[in-house]
Amino acid sequence: MKILVAIKQVANLDDEFEIREDGKDVDPDFCDFEINEWDDYSLETALQIRENNGDEGEIVVVTVGPDDAEDELRKCLGKGADRAIRVWDDAIEGSDQVAIARILTKVVEQEAPDMVFMGVQAADNAYAQTGMSVAKQLGWPHAAVVSSLDYTPGASTATARRELEGGLEEEITVNCPAVLTIQLGINEPRYASLRGIKQAAAKPLDEISHGDLGLSDDEVGEAGSVSRVRKVFVPEKGQAELIEGTPAEQAARLAEILKELSGA
Amino acid sequence: MAASLDLTSLMEFAVEQGDPYVALALHPFVDEDSQAGLEGIIFPRKRLKLIFSAAPYTPKTILALLVEEDDEQLRLRLSKNPALAPPLLAKLFEKASPAVIKNLAAHRNTPVDVLQQIDWQGNEIVRTALCGNSNVPLTLLRQLMVGSTTAEKKGLVNNPNADHTLLTELWNGGDKFVQGEVAAHKACPPELREIALQHPDVLVRRKLASNESLASDCLLLLMKDEDALVRSAAIGNAGLEDDHLGNADDPSIRVRRTEAKREDLSAQFIEGLAGDEDHWVRRWVARQSAASEAVMQQLSQDKVMEVRRAVGRNPSCPDYILERLAKDEDSWVRAGVALREDLARHILVGLESDEDIDVKSAVGRNPGTDESVLLAIADHENRDVRRSVIVNPHVPDAALIKLQDDPYPLNRAILSGHPNCLTENLWFLLKDPEPQVRYTAGKALAVRCLGTA
Numbered sequence: 001m002k003i004l005v006a007i008k009q010v011a012n013l014d015d016e017f018e019i020r021e022d023g024k025d026v027d028p029d030f031c032d033f034e035i036n037e038w039d040d041y042s043l044e045t046a047l048q049i050r051e052n053n054g055d056e057g058e059i060v061v062v063t064v065g066p067d068d069a070e071d072e073l074r075k076c077l078g079k080g081a082d083r084a085i086r087v088w089d090d091a092i093e094g095s096d097q098v099a100i101a102r103i104l105t106k107v108v109e110q111e112a113p114d115m116v117f118m119g120v121q122a123a124d125n126a127y128a129q130t131g132m133s134v135a136k137q138l139g140w141p142h143a144a145v146v147s148s149l150d151y152t153p154g155a156s157t158a159t160a161r162r163e164l165e166g167g168l169e170e171e172i173t174v175n176c177p178a179v180l181t182i183q184l185g186i187n188e189p190r191y192a193s194l195r196g197i198k199q200a201a202a203k204p205l206d207e208i209s210h211g212d213l214g215l216s217d218d219e220v221g222e223a224g225s226v227s228r229v230r231k232v233f234v235p236e237k238g239q240a241e242l243i244e245g246t247p248a249e250q251a252a253r254l255a256e257i258l259k260e261l262s263g264a
Numbered sequence: 265m266a267a268s269l270d271l272t273s274l275m276e277f278a279v280e281q282g283d284p285y286v287a288l289a290l291h292p293f294v295d296e297d298s299q300a301g302l303e304g305i306i307f308p309r310k311r312l313k314l315i316f317s318a319a320p321y322t323p324k325t326i327l328a329l330l331v332e333e334d335d336e337q338l339r340l341r342l343s344k345n346p347a348l349a350p351p352l353l354a355k356l357f358e359k360a361s362p363a364v365i366k367n368l369a370a371h372r373n374t375p376v377d378v379l380q381q382i383d384w385q386g387n388e389i390v391r392t393a394l395c396g397n398s399n400v401p402l403t404l405l406r407q408l409m410v411g412s413t414t415a416e417k418k419g420l421v422n423n424p425n426a427d428h429t430l431l432t433e434l435w436n437g438g439d440k441f442v443q444g445e446v447a448a449h450k451a452c453p454p455e456l457r458e459i460a461l462q463h464p465d466v467l468v469r470r471k472l473a474s475n476e477s478l479a480s481d482c483l484l485l486l487m488k489d490e491d492a493l494v495r496s497a498a499i500g501n502a503g504l505e506d507d508h509l510g511n512a513d514d515p516s517i518r519v520r521r522t523e524a525k526r527e528d529l530s531a532q533f534i535e536g537l538a539g540d541e542d543h544w545v546r547r548w549v550a551r552q553s554a555a556s557e558a559v560m561q562q563l564s565q566d567k568v569m570e571v572r573r574a575v576g577r578n579p580s581c582p583d584y585i586l587e588r589l590a591k592d593e594d595s596w597v598r599a600g601v602a603l604r605e606d607l608a609r610h611i612l613v614g615l616e617s618d619e620d621i622d623v624k625s626a627v628g629r630n631p632g633t634d635e636s637v638l639l640a641i642a643d644h645e646n647r648d649v650r651r652s653v654i655v656n657p658h659v660p661d662a663a664l665i666k667l668q669d670d671p672y673p674l675n676r677a678i679l680s681g682h683p684n685c686l687t688e689n690l691w692f693l694l695k696d697p698e699p700q701v702r703y704t705a706g707k708a709l710a711v712r713c714l715g716t717a
Binding site: 014016018028029030190191192193195196197242244245 | 314340671
């Protein structure tokens with residue numbers, strides 16, 4: 001059994017931050033970086049499946065990200081993943097979710113896992129598209145927003161519950177292999193033991209480029225993307241006013257504000 | 265590394281590891297030459313400077329260096345850091361931008377002479393910040409009062425430096441909320457207290473009733489107020505003596521709850537409340553150390569679990585009742601008994617084999633618990649149960665050694681900052697993956713080094 005878990009290192013903003021000079025992202029000096037919360041749950045799902053399978057099978061974590069992202073992969077290895085892959089080179093900079101999915105698709109094709117788990121979305125960009133885009137490019141069955149999973153390694157199908165609007169849940173069966181995006185709360189992610197963290201330093205972590213995956217320069221970065229960030233900015237804040245006074249005074253002020261806003 | 269206690273070994277470790285958080289912890293404790301070496305570890309990354317400028321735990325020695333930097337991003341963070349001392353805030357003021365001045369106007373440590381120099385005329389944000397700063401002296405408060413908005417008045421009225429004259433002006437120009445705060449102010453003029461006593465608005469009377477400097481005769485009048493909130497505030501007033509309480513027969517649950525919370529209740533008054541229909545009242549009464557044995561006996565059989573637990577937490581509860589509560593059907597009640605440090609050994613022994621996690625945690629904290637039981641709890645599968653052992657004053661060293669490797673970061677963080685932590689633990693925790701743990705361990709080791717020097 002092999003499960004591939006795709007993770008992302010996400011930016012957590014300070015209360016006060018500044019936008020980068022090119023206006024397309026936040027200055028990293030004002031960010032803390034950490035593993036995407038959803039991905040913690042994806043990894044835990046994989047670890048629990050392996051534990052219930054008599055600890056048989058391999059869990060491979062993969063990320064598309066720069067040098068710093070290695071910290072998150074090491075944390076996953078510390079929790080029990082067996083192997084890690086980091087894909088990065090300068091040409092990948094500027095990739096949107098579709099280009100990232102293209103890279104991950106190539107990794108999946110190389111690794112040939114029985115299942116692919118990803119987080120529902122990334123906490124920083126919140127596109128919630130990468131998982132489904134990978135499934136589409138692979139032509140694999142998929143299920144999004146999985147809140148419960150019944151999967152036995154080697155089985156030809158898995159049963160998943162999905163969260164829908166209005167508190168509804170949907171139970172579906174998907175053929176395997178499949179791509180599942182995992183929702184928060186599906187389990188209780190573990191913490192890496194200190195021993196695990198030390199052992200993680202000795203576990204294999206492959207660093208590969210887009211070329212190693214057989215992708216051309218046109219298929220990654222801005223050239224391989226279908227969308228580009230034009231600018232990132234803090235929208236102008238709205239105004240709030242506490243209306244005080246007697247009910248009559250409050251009503252008069254309210255009417256005044258309505259007139260101002262309607263241009264009357 | 266051996267569990268040595270000398271700053272030289274600690275410095276060598278910090279330099280060898282190059283860890284900014286350990287370096288930060290040691291900085292205030294070493295000589296100038298060593299400090300310079302540590303600064304080479306702490307300062308290279310802008311990101312860390314930003315973090316340390318804003319962090320309340322940053323040592324004063326480092327804050328003093330950061331204040332000298334000509335960097336607006338750092339200065340903005342420093343001006344909001346609650347730990348920044350008055351001289352450093354004064355230093356920031358020397359080259360302050362408008363945004364920094366706004367923060368200085370609101371900072372609780374900004375020296376009075378700086379507050380008096382801040383130019384607030386025509387700057388609504390700075391003016392509002394000053395109005396809400398409790399350090400602002402009376403002379404400046406008077407200037408700010410002129411032409412103040414209602415929102416600014418609400419800031420001014422909470423200032424402890426406000427005097428009779430200013431409070432009278434605020435009363436005359438304020439709405440009912442401002443008037444309520446005037447009534448609650450310790451310097452509220454007697455004539456305004458008289459007006460507040462008869463005020464048609466409940467809010468004003470309620471705020472007056474909460475004023476701890478109020479005379480007993482006023483409080484007695486407010487205790488008879490038609491509004492339950494006002495009576496409750498008067499009864500909760502720390503200035504009210506217990507012989508003024510009267511009977512425990514107020515029709516309002518809110519009032520009786522406030523009565524039950526008072527710490528000076530007589531046995532007779534407690535008896536009056538013990539049969540109350542409201543379980544919150546009974547719950548507070550059950551904690552009263554002056555409660556008679558009969559009251560505790562009665563409440564220990566209460567149908568509401570929280571009431572029974574409260575009896576078990578009562579320091580005057582006799583052993584025979586505790587013995588029964590230790591076998592209560594509800595684990596929360598048993599846990600309450602297990603928390604008692606004065607618990608008879610034979611009762612505690614019975615609880616040591618209880619498998620409920622709340623009881624386990626309580627047994628883990630209890631200094632009377634057997635050492636072998638503590639060692640077993642330090643291995644418990646539940647992370648919160650394991651943590652209980654760390655704070656036990658009789659925790660065996662072997663349990664602390666186990667817990668230094670706990671996978672739950674909070675447990676290691678608590679261990680690193682607890683007096684029980686062994687020197688051996690602290691050296692181990694200097695290599696912890698969590699920066700907070702490494703910092704706390706480094707600081708604790710440095711303090712111990714100085715203590716043994």
